[in-house]
Amino acid sequence: MKIYWTKINKIIEETPEVKTYLLDCPEDFTWEEGAHTHFALEGFNAGDKPNRSLIRHMSISTLPHERSIGITTRIREQCSEFKSILRTLEVGNEVAIFKTHSNVPLKREGKNVYLLSSGVGLATFRPLVLDYFERADNVNHIHSLNIDSSRDFLFTNIFASAPDKKFTSQFVDNRHDYYEEVKKLAADKEGFFYVVGSDEFLVQNIEVLREQGMKPEQIMLDKREQQLPNFLSLDLSV
Numbered sequence: 001m002k003i004y005w006t007k008i009n010k011i012i013e014e015t016p017e018v019k020t021y022l023l024d025c026p027e028d029f030t031w032e033e034g035a036h037t038h039f040a041l042e043g044f045n046a047g048d049k050p051n052r053s054l055i056r057h058m059s060i061s062t063l064p065h066e067r068s069i070g071i072t073t074r075i076r077e078q079c080s081e082f083k084s085i086l087r088t089l090e091v092g093n094e095v096a097i098f099k100t101h102s103n104v105p106l107k108r109e110g111k112n113v114y115l116l117s118s119g120v121g122l123a124t125f126r127p128l129v130l131d132y133f134e135r136a137d138n139v140n141h142i143h144s145l146n147i148d149s150s151r152d153f154l155f156t157n158i159f160a161s162a163p164d165k166k167f168t169s170q171f172v173d174n175r176h177d178y179y180e181e182v183k184k185l186a187a188d189k190e191g192f193f194y195v196v197g198s199d200e201f202l203v204q205n206i207e208v209l210r211e212q213g214m215k216p217e218q219i220m221l222d223k224r225e226q227q228l229p230n231f232l233s234l235d236l237s238v
């Protein structure tokens with residue numbers, strides 16, 4: 001496993017609580033849309049065993065041609081040790097990234113794609129949408145639905161409906177409206193439904209999608225192959 005130490009080159013305040021850390025891209029480092037990485041802070045590998053409190057999974061919110069690795073995260077006032085250290089980092093400070101992999105590349109099978117996310121979950125989808133804008137081959141249409149109760153919606157310059165690009169985007173601030181919309185979207189029995197958010201969010205979305213007749217192979221989760229059955233073979237009667 002190769003550990004890439006790299007520097008923060010810019011910090012973007014997306015909203016009062018959400019920041020994007022742009023990292024220099026090491027020459028031999030590349031990734032696919034939908035990728036996540038292990039994002040680690042100085043000292044994480046100083047002892048015999050890696051210090052897990054200094055490592056988090058994070059999606060990469062940029063594409064390689066943007067020339068920086070983007071990590072977008074919410075830092076609340078009450079936060080973990082990891083985030084309280086991250087909050088103090090500045091441009092020029094070093095961080096590490098390793099074990100990068102995409103579980104959710106864009107499916108180009110001539111279908112409609114629905115991107116369902118909660119809060120900063122939208123960061124996982126930013127590169128999928130940019131990839132689609134650059135090359136729409138074999139994707140019929142993309143629709144994004146994001147729920148964020150803070151109402152400080154993210155990436156609104158990209159996630160704006162554009163009929164000419166066959167892209168639509170919706171933001172909602174409450175669960176009722178969110179699940180009503182999911183049910184409407186699920187009228188498309190052929191589409192692919194990507195879901196990104198907390199495990200609880202995944203479980204609820206899967207339940208609604210399965211009730212609407214969606215098959216497990218139509219539901220894409222940012223989980224390793226081995227973890228998928230834990231979510232997608234849920235017994236609906238439970």
Ligand SMILES: Cc1cc2nc3c(=O)[nH]c(=O)nc-3n(C[C@H](O)[C@H](O)[C@H](O)COP(=O)(O)OP(=O)(O)OC[C@H]3O[C@@H](n4cnc5c(N)ncnc54)[C@H](O)[C@@H]3O)c2cc1C
Nearest residue numbers: 036056057058059072073074076078079080082083123222
């Ligand atoms: C494949 C994958 C991709 C991911 N991608 C991203 C991503 O792109 N961006 C992202 O942000 N996360 C992502 N995550 C989740 C990420 O790994 C972290 O689990 C998440 O950001 C929470 O971070 P944290 O544990 O540092 O907790 P925090 O975010 O600091 O806290 C989590 C919650 O606990 C509360 N809390 C924490 N500490 C305290 C305390 N001391 N007192 C009271 N309340 C407290 C906070 O208010 C918050 O509500 C991803 C996870 C996976 C598996």
